[in-house]
Amino acid sequence: MKSKILILLFAVLSIRGLAQQVTQPVDIEKHIAQILMNKGEEADNQSYYELLLQFYNNPIPINTCQPQDLWALQLLTTEQVKDIMDYRKMYGEFKNKYELMAVSSLSIDKIKEILPFLSFNTPISLTTILKQSVTGKDNFLLGSTSQVLEPSNGFLEDKYFGDPYQYSLRLRIMNPGHTSLGLTLQKDPGELAFRADSLYTGPDFYSFHFYIQNQGRIKQLALGDYKLQFGQGLVLGAGFLAGKNASSITSLQATLKVQPYTSLTEYNYFRGAGTTIEIIKNLEVSVFYSNQLKDASVYSTDSLDTEVTSLRTDGLHRTLSELTAQNSIREQVAGAAITYSKGAGEIGIIGLYNSFNIPFSPKPTIYNLYKFSGKENYNVSVFGRYTFQNVTLYGEAAHTLHHGSAINLGIVSSLSKNIDFTFQYRYLAPDFHSFYGLTFAESSTLSNEKGAYWGMNIRISSSLTLTGYFDMYRFPWLKSSLPKPGLGNDGLVRLNYKYHKSALFYLQIQNEQNDRKISDAIVQQAMAHKTTKYILNLDYNLENPISFRTRLQWTISKFETEETGVLIYQDINLSLRKISLSGRYSIFDTDGYLSRQYMYEKDVLYAFSTPQFSGRGVRYYLLVKYAPIKPLALRAKWSQTIYYDRSSIGSGNSEINGNTKSQFTLQLKYDF
């Protein structure tokens, strides 16, 4: 105890600077944006953004949490998690945030990074909670609109029923750690804001949730729209998956159980109720039920029955066929999960039942042989995780009744203070059917894949980091895009160099090879497609109000012909007291589609764009944030792409006549 007081005293006295920094209120948007920038752009930014927001809303109780809870943040190494746990074991509870400074492997920057996602508080009473659910602490109203100025064929030929504007409105009333209340409305360009006809009456997309947590035995309760995350996501994956990326050590997922749904994505959520209840200490049961209408093209068979081939997941309802498909099939989901967690381990089981009111009948082609058919689907799954010293083992095994199985096993370890390592194996049978799963894999279909992944992260010195991964995979059965079972591999290495706090340089090389269908072959064939991508990136003047980024991307693609693609851009960011500006000018030149270039763009809040470019042209944007008075923030983005090698952009209904595409977005946020 004595030593604890000493450590505490030392910590508090010695690092006054931190005290000042951490007591300042956090601008969570800016904070997360910074983390994303450090993580690298290959990460699935939207889902990771939502994951961090989730943790901000539901902070990890540092004094009662388990190692895996801290792991789930994907910001700490095994070594750092272990040190936090060891400290707590040795000296007891963390009295406050300053005590974190006594954990040797946590730097001040790291503490600042994780602090908004941790809680040191004890629970508060239900009456206070209910009162706060109305008043809230972190509330906002957010309205956005955007438009592509050049009309596409869909508008010119009157194929789209709605106007060319995109609108969205979000209301959130939240009390981080306790309650959240949210309402979302959205319409895409070409959609009707409010539809009223014999098939459907209501706004194009709406979402509502009321969420409460940590009330006695009720650990979580969600009404309205919610999502579920258990184990490695084979059966229930809420979309928080960093996937393969340059930070490479992110194959592991956390069991977050029931979480509110807040996204604008118009699929992959549950509508109904879900709850997690603590039965006895360490043992929790989650039960959930969902009933909602989904989009699907319904066909009549010869015997006048109806059937669908697959669900539509793009959420677009602009044309007659899209409007007919809207809300045309009813899905009910019911299930339960039991989780037992103690110390460094967690184990659980899941049972899930899906039913549709119209049967699925995929097109009778050979690649659809193992696809889901019929009206009902049952999944069961077992998952677990255990941390021993510096090693975390995790896994999930799932099975679709009367069909195939899936497995995901892995290990994450800090091999030394400066070296992290991960290995993961997955097998997803061609006839494994999971409608709400999301797991670490090459393809997003969650079936028909076998693979192994190695990732490593070496901190050579405080300024130099080397990261890399290698993934080898196989598709045991055919796909619509692959006329034979296929093979592939993907390797990446990235060297980061940080010069003090003012500049960040990295060089990244990625080599990918996979089987691809040959176009225009009389007999369908596949051959290997090899791609090598180079990225050279420099961020500089970071500590100043004006900062810069220079980027060069270079791709060489070898398939039927050899292609080269280049993209160069320059960013300028200006940050003043009430106004901040971000601008980019880029030039792209690619021989074709296979050497296309992707780039992550800054956007208005909660919007994420990683557009792709092929051909020859320039693209620029300007993003402005203006916060004239405290609760109000205005954001606007203007972007334009000008092609030099074509007279029309896109195809079909989205084709634009002319070589220019311009978009304007306006967003207003009001905090209260």
Place this chain on the structure above:
Amino acid sequence: MSRLIVLLLLLLLAGTYSYAQEANFNGARNESLAEATVALQTGWSLFTNPSGMNYHEKVLMAGYQSKYVQLGIHDGAFGFTFPVNNTALGIGVAYFGDELLSKTKAIASASHKIGKTSLGIKTTYEQWNINELGSKGIFYVDIGGQMVITDQFTIGMVITNLNQAKFDTLNYASPVTEVKVGINYHPHEKLLLLAQLEKDVSNPALLRLGIEYLVSPNIALRTGILPNPTSGFAGIGFNWKHLFLDLSGSYQQNLGWSGSISFDVPLKKGDEK
């Protein structure tokens, strides 16, 4: 020093990959480290890089591999090395194949150590037997060197078939002349990272990477990768009263699974008499 490893790793990755010759079986430990082992010191260096042989103890080793289990190919090796002052000598035999086609090798290696550097030579007589066509033999020489740069870094190098021996017929079966360069990084006593680059005249460069981690003083876990031809390797090693038993499994994307087992027994120096 750290700059060197970074440059080397980048250099390794920047190279394009190719289907070079399949590696021979050199024990389950080497196998599970993706054969990225020219900078490693072990009894099995007799077969890979003679300069890595043991200068302190006699070592007896034997191993078996079922290579590409579905194809039914067998690999076996047996060897013995012994030190004489700062010199290590070794002899061994290796077998590869099935009843239709097989290859047998007789190997004699010698190496000498001066300070932190060691240099070695390996001589091989290789005989191919092809059912109904008879057999043919060839003699070739490999040389190798290793250098301990710091406690954490060792580099190794091998040039195979230095005398450029060739079969006059059966040309495809001739041993290749290639250069292998590897680096071992030993950040602490439990961890070993290995990287190796190989290049022969007619094929693009080949990269191999391996990791060995001691979960306890007597149990080692290993894994390795060979990006092209795409292969993954894993293995476990046990040290039971100074008897080293290694198991390994590997998967090559086109040819499937292989499994191997091997052991080495270092005999105490006292046995030398």
